Amino acid sequence: MTTIEVNGLRKRFGPSVALDGMTFVVQPGRVTGFVGPNGAGKSTTLRMILGLDRPDAGTATIDGRRYADLPCPMRHAGALLDPHALHPARSGRNHLRWLARSQDLPDSRVDEVLNRSGLAAAGRRAAGGYSLGMRQRLGVAAALLGDPPVLLLDEPFNGLDPAGIVWMRDLLRGLAEDGRSVLVSSHLMSELQDMAGHVVVVGHGRVIADAGVNELIGAYSSLEAAYLDLTAGVGGIR
Structure with missing residues (x-):
């Protein structure tokens, strides 16, 4: 039962404060929405969880480890x-075989995730010719290669047609139902309302709200209404 734990992350880029004590936990068995205005610190937080950026202070761990x-x-x-x-x-x-080799995974796993992502027929085409929606599917296939207990996705619905959105929604629900910890950054409140069990709302590099989706709907009538009220007057990097 693997968790993502973000504790007191701080980061400055020159004079700008990107993260100002960001703290939250992503629990297994549910989709956690990660929402906030542009520049609120979402992508920086995801990059720090994955070790792509270093914090000035604080920690980000997966199953207790960097x-x-x-x-x-x-x-x-x-x-x-x-x-x-x-x-x-x-x-x-x-592309997937190259990633699989780096993780000592067999080619059979590549074919499994291509099928699951709906790209089996396009797998031998040059990825440079893929539409944005197909690239999103390929990115999901790469994320699933190692059959990990933790998934982090930044705006996974971008570029998907209506059928692709339904596919993504069902996929993420299923991954959470399998007991995985799923963190999804998105601006689509309607999708998160239907799919997520929990939401972390951020602004100015820190957490504004950390609550169950049903709790927020009960207080505000919809996740979108809750988001708009909670982030009113809250900008991004300052």
Whole structure:
């Protein structure tokens, strides 16, 4: 039962404060929405959980360990941060094979995640020709390669058509029902209301609200109304 724990993260970029004591826990068995205005610190937090940026203070751990200390880390945590992070001349399948080799995973696992992401027919095409929605699916396939107990996804619905949105929603629900910890950063409150069990609302690099979705709906009538009220007057990096 693996958790993500963010404790007192602080980060400045020059004179700008990006994170100001960011603290929350992502529990297994549910989707946790991670929401806030542009520049509120969401992407910086995700990057610190994955060891891509260093905090000035505080910690971010997966199962009590830093991502950098995890052996074969994609077996512990899968992530979709940038769907464009691929070699455009490499096929989708070979992109995944390259990642799989780095984690000592067999090619059979590549074919499994291609099928699960709906890209089996397009797997041998150059990924540079993929639409944004297809790149999102490829990014999800990469996140699932190691069958990890933790998933972190930044705006996974971007570029998806209506069928793709339904697929993504059902996938994330299913991953949480399997007992995984699923953290989803998104601006689509309607999707999170239908899918997430918990939500962390952030602004100015810190947590504004950390509550169950049903609790917020009960207080505000909808997740969107709760978000708009909680973030009123709250900007991003300052």
